Amino acid sequence: LCSKYTVNTMFKYLVALLSFGLAIWTLPEWFSVGSCLLKPWLLQPTAGLLHQDVLALYNGNRSSEGLYLAILGQVFDVEKGRKHYGPDGGYRFFSGRDASRAFVTGDFSEAGLSDDVSDLSPSQIVALYDWLTFYEKEYTPVGRLIGRFYTERGEPTEALQQAEAHLTEGLKLKAQAEEENRVYPACNSEWSSAAGGRVWCSEKRKDCDSSNGCAPYS
Structure with a gap:
């Protein structure tokens, strides 16, 4: 009986040892499979917030995850406008990034494709918000871009608050100009x-x- 018990115990240990070895041997493969399964999930916007490195993956190229652009930190899915924003489109340089400044300056160089709008005039900021309104109307919002305009928690930054202040000023100036044109038409x-x-x-x-x-x- 003792001998039979010893053999059974040794057999169980042997099976456990072989199972452990097999698990170690196949571990890299499991990591590879897990990585493939997790990649699409990891690339999805989390709670509507994206980092720039994730947004850059949505530039519309053949290996990209989709077609997004951002303006004033708000991200939109522009897939339905692929003929404009895709690799062969006339506005392809806006894809996968926030190039708010270029919407009103017309500077499409790499330096000009920036999200820095701090030195734009109030009237330029009004024009920029007109573009934002256009995207809100025509395209699907995805979330907010963490960086210049929104914090890690999705809260407005000082840069966005400054832009909104310039918007208010610009709208006042626009209203004054329209009133003057009404009173004193050309x-x-x-x-x-x-x-x-x-x-x-x-x-x-x-x-x-x-x-x-x-x-x-x-």
Whole structure:
């Protein structure tokens, strides 16, 4: 009985030892399989927040994960606009990055494709937010880009707050300009030796009537 017990115990230990050896031998293969399974999951945006190195994987190239771009730190899936943003598109340089500055400067060099908008004028910031509104309307939002405009927790940075302050200022200036154009619309003038000079406006001006010699209508 003792001998039988000893043989059974040794057999169990032998099986356990062989199983352990087999596990060690196949470990690299399991790591490889696990890596393949985990890669797509790791590349997915986490809680709507992306790092730049992840966004760069979505540049639309053949081996890329998709087609994204960011503007003012907000990321959009522009796959349906691949003819514009894909490798052969006219706006391919916007893909896989945040190149907010270039949307209003027109500088598409590598240096110009930047997210630094700190020195843009209020009117340029207004134009930039017009672009943001366009993407919000036409494309699917993916999340926020961690970096210049959003923190690791997805909170606005000082740079974004500064841009929003410039937006407010720019909108005020735009409203003032529109009011001035309404009160003082653009006028035209002409002069000839036969008829002399004449000034007329395409729309009625509040400061213009026959008493001051101005023709308020064309």
